[in-house]
Amino acid sequence: MTGSALWHGFADMSVVSRAEFVLTRGEGCRVWDDTGREYLDATAGLWFANVGHGRREIADAMAEQGARLAAYSSFGDIVVNTAARLADEVAALAPMPDARVFFTSGGSDSVDTAVKMVRRWTQLTAPDGATPRTTIAVLTHAYHGMHQGGTALAGIPANRDGVPDLDTDVIHLTHGDLEDAVARLDEAGEVAAVFAEPVTGAGGVRFAGEEFLLGLRKACAERGTLFVADEVITGFGRTGAWFGSELLGLEPDLVLCAKGLTSGYAPMGAVLASERVWAPFYAEGAGVWRHGYTYGAHAVAAAAGLANLAIMRDERLPEHVAEHAPLLHSSLAEALADVAAVTDVRTAPGYLAAVQLADPAAVEPAVHALRAHGVSTRGLAGGALQVSPPLVMTTDEITDLASRFAAALA
Ligand SMILES: Cc1ncc(COP(=O)(O)O)c(C=O)c1O
Numbered sequence: 034m035t036g037s038a039l040w041h042g043f044a045d046m047s048v049v050s051r052a053e054f055v056l057t058r059g060e061g062c063r064v065w066d067d068t069g070r071e072y073l074d075a076t077a078g079l080w081f082a083n084v085g086h087g088r089r090e091i092a093d094a095m096a097e098q099g100a101r102l103a104a105y106s107s108f109g110d111i112v113v114n115t116a117a118r119l120a121d122e123v124a125a126l127a128p129m130p131d132a133r134v135f136f137t138s139g140g141s142d143s144v145d146t147a148v149k150m151v152r153r154w155t156q157l158t159a160p161d162g163a164t165p166r167t168t169i170a171v172l173t174h175a176y177h178g179m180h181q182g183g184t185a186l187a188g189i190p191a192n193r194d195g196v197p198d199l200d201t202d203v204i205h206l207t208h209g210d211l212e213d214a215v216a217r218l219d220e221a222g223e224v225a226a227v228f229a230e231p232v233t234g235a236g237g238v239r240f241a242g243e244e245f246l247l248g249l250r251k252a253c254a255e256r257g258t259l260f261v262a263d264e265v266i267t268g269f270g271r272t273g274a275w276f277g278s279e280l281l282g283l284e285p286d287l288v289l290c291a292k293g294l295t296s297g298y299a300p301m302g303a304v305l306a307s308e309r310v311w312a313p314f315y316a317e318g319a320g321v322w323r324h325g326y327t328y329g330a331h332a333v334a335a336a337a338g339l340a341n342l343a344i345m346r347d348e349r350l351p352e353h354v355a356e357h358a359p360l361l362h363s364s365l366a367e368a369l370a371d372v373a374a375v376t377d378v379r380t381a382p383g384y385l386a387a388v389q390l391a392d393p394a395a396v397e398p399a400v401h402a403l404r405a406h407g408v409s410t411r412g413l414a415g416g417a418l419q420v421s422p423p424l425v426m427t428t429d430e431i432t433d434l435a436s437r438f439a440a441a442l443a
């Protein structure tokens with residue numbers, strides 16, 4: 034059997050071109066392949082299907098918007114009313130007062146927009162005669178997308194391999210080690226911004242803890258360094274709060290989001306800016322900031338976002354996650370306690386966990402064994418399996434998921 038003409042991302046095409054895993058539909062926490070087999074979705078697609086698959090309300094809102102005005106420009110003074118409404122709703126949810134919302138087409142766009150926004154902000158605010166700060170600090174294990182800025186910022190070394198000279202000054206702070214992080218910031222001198230995921234996702238689901246993150250945030254404030262929370266995964270309910278920054282009290286200068294903003298029904302992301310950052314851009318005489326994306330405030334995507342947020346509010350999904358996450362964590366830990374192939378179940382606030390395999394090279398066989406037991410998951414950096422189900426996952430589905438992991442990995 035040969036696969037389609039699709040060139041897959043993050044794939045060994047010599048293998049994948051012979052056999053693709055073809056999905057045809059989804060409903061709630063389940064997806065079906067082209068042979069009709071059903072799978073529990075352990076990953077919410079790629080950490081995005083927060084309200085679950087097949088939500089008719091979102092599809093209908095997108096169809097209605099598509100027929101009315103699918104898209105227009107958002108450059109200059111133009112905006113489609115639906116996108117303006119979504120910006121207001123997102124600003125009201127943002128973990129900072131009086132936020133402004135710069136829409137993008139996804140998480141990598143949000144990261145690169147933020148890199149440029151930080152660089153422009155340091156130019157606009159540098160004291161007379163001072164050289165604007167340029168260095169950006171990131172945590173080890175970090176994933177900040179795959180555009181040029183995000184690749185330069187990669188804390189997963191393999192994601193930078195073979196792509197030198199990316200034209201961004203970057204330093205790496207050891208994840209979870211506050212003393213080291215602060216020492217490196219001081220050693221580097223004037224750092225423009227620290228980018229940090231409240232929970233490191235693709236780098237293996239690693240939660241550095243409240244003390245580390247709050248300490249890092251404080252160190253930034255004391256050094257005039259912007260604190261940028263990359264909430265592409267942790268935004269919109271995943272941690273049991275609307276944003277991880279809100280859960281931890283981080284009060285970031287910028288928040289990056291995507292995924293859960295539309296639950297993946299349309300590709301869309303956003304940079305949420307605090308007044309400290311947006312004010313110099315909005316000031317009289319600041320002029321045009323020459324940045325933007327054709328599909329940044331796409332109307333069909335915005336309609337998906339509004340319908341998605343309505344579901345999250347109506348079904349109280351952040352609260353649902355806060356209530357049921359302990360069951361997800363304990364069910365996995367108990368089910369996998371005696372499984373020799375598993376060395377650890379890492380957990381983080383909310384519907385976030387990683388099953389660490391003793392042999393990192395066993396990830397692909399493990400993914401296939403899980404598929405045979407009706408679970409769709411994927412490998413993360415360092416040889417772990419991702420557990421980040423849709424936020425609508427119920428208690429029965431959680432215990433079912435944990436026992437399928439145990440049966441497959443045994
Ligand atoms: C923390 C984080 N930032 C940025 C991105 C990039 O998002 P996208 O794949 O939508 O470009 C991701 C994707 O998983 C992510 O996890």
